[in-house]
Amino acid sequence: MSLRSPLSRRALVLAAAVALTAPAAVAQAAENPYERGPAPTTSSIEASRGPFATSQTTVSSLSASGFGGGTIYYPTSTAEGTFGAVAISPGYTAAQSSISWLGPRLASQGFVVFTIDTNSRYDQPSSRGDQLLAALDYLTTRSSVRSRVDPDRLGVMGHSMGGGGALEATKDRPALQASIPLTAWNTTKTWSSVTTPTLIIGAENDSVASVTTHSERFYTGLPSTLDKAYLELEGASHYAPNTSNTTIAKYSISWLKRFIDDDTRYEQFLCPAPRGAAISEYRDTCPHS
Template identity: 75%
Template structure:
């Protein structure tokens, strides 16, 4: 059943969406929503009202089902899509906050459950790709999605799975591992623009042995970035977090939607602050 979540609507008039579309489409057909501002990417909800639908594990194959969040209106055409995996022993509830937050900015978002909560990163990577295939080919919202504009995210082992998925499917437009964990530390094969998010206080996947070598191993010619959260832990991505949201939104918009309006939030590189321990990356971006 489709559940319209009217409470997720913003105060912006619906007419503003349709009035801006022709001008935006002339420059970049994938641009969605009004011009971004620091407050708009930090907001708990963005421009679009959001609806959601549950996907039973019994109706899919190869992963554990999940919840799809999507912009309610179809006035702006199709949207890019993102699949998100939870971490070891966790379910989709641990990353559910990202669903409406990203969808309200103009994406179809699929927070998934894995086949078992103990699945390793390579399995989670395959499940993310199967979830995207389901989303674009069989789901009730497939008509709202541009199947050429897809990305993956994940927490912990789901973050490790995000790297596995990007390695396996170079056509992905964006990848964001959140305090990722993987035995494999080297990812020179990845061709997908990748934002690595680590936490300075992570004792489960310490940045020195996970996020930092992940980032350093990515090709130097790749659009890549490393965001280390300040005063954060391995489980920081499991609750609503403005810093994770604002840079994830900017990264997804920049590379899934090719929306250069968001380049301003990524370049010049963000400086250390009360929420950012360190930020590295290549600027300007080429993608």
């Protein structure tokens, strides 16, 4: 079995964890070769930029296949090796500009990030899910930064119908390592076949995709045995993910690090359940497997 498969990588983490007598540097390297960047702190994951300098490149809709083009944000240095990657879809009638703030913010923490435009601004969640997967395929096989991406360490995110698309993508491609639907909208509420660790982020005052009919039901509709969490933003609207938001960034970074990179240094920010003035409710299945 390849060391990059989800099961073997997690087994590697657990096996190395018992080697407490080994020198610190050797133990860290053996524990998880996918760690990127220095040990995290609350201030480092709340910062508007992480430790990696970033660049970006535009993907024309003419060269894209199965999605509407977009922008790739990536760490400029390859000294630490390849990076995990995440594709992000905007919501109904929106363009990638509505979620572009996530690009450099996540990339600077050690990810390749692809914010996409959809084929039509009116595409429904199922189509957006297919387009997220098409974007990841493009990123790993055809993009100018494909050599920087580990094709076995991928995730999806999305806002509104794009968040519904993220759920669709995880249903269709179980090999994905992480999913983060943001104030998601989808007519399907039960996701019993999903095996991808999923962080649902809802907004308390969402009048478009209310948490009672969408985000909360998505969370409960995921398998009880799944690594999953539900974070509800205090006093926030449906459009909270469209502007820079420290709470969204902080826990998205932690989730992506924990499950795309198997970086258990970020577990401290997820378990025990986080609390704070910006969070009206948090549910989880801690401890994570």
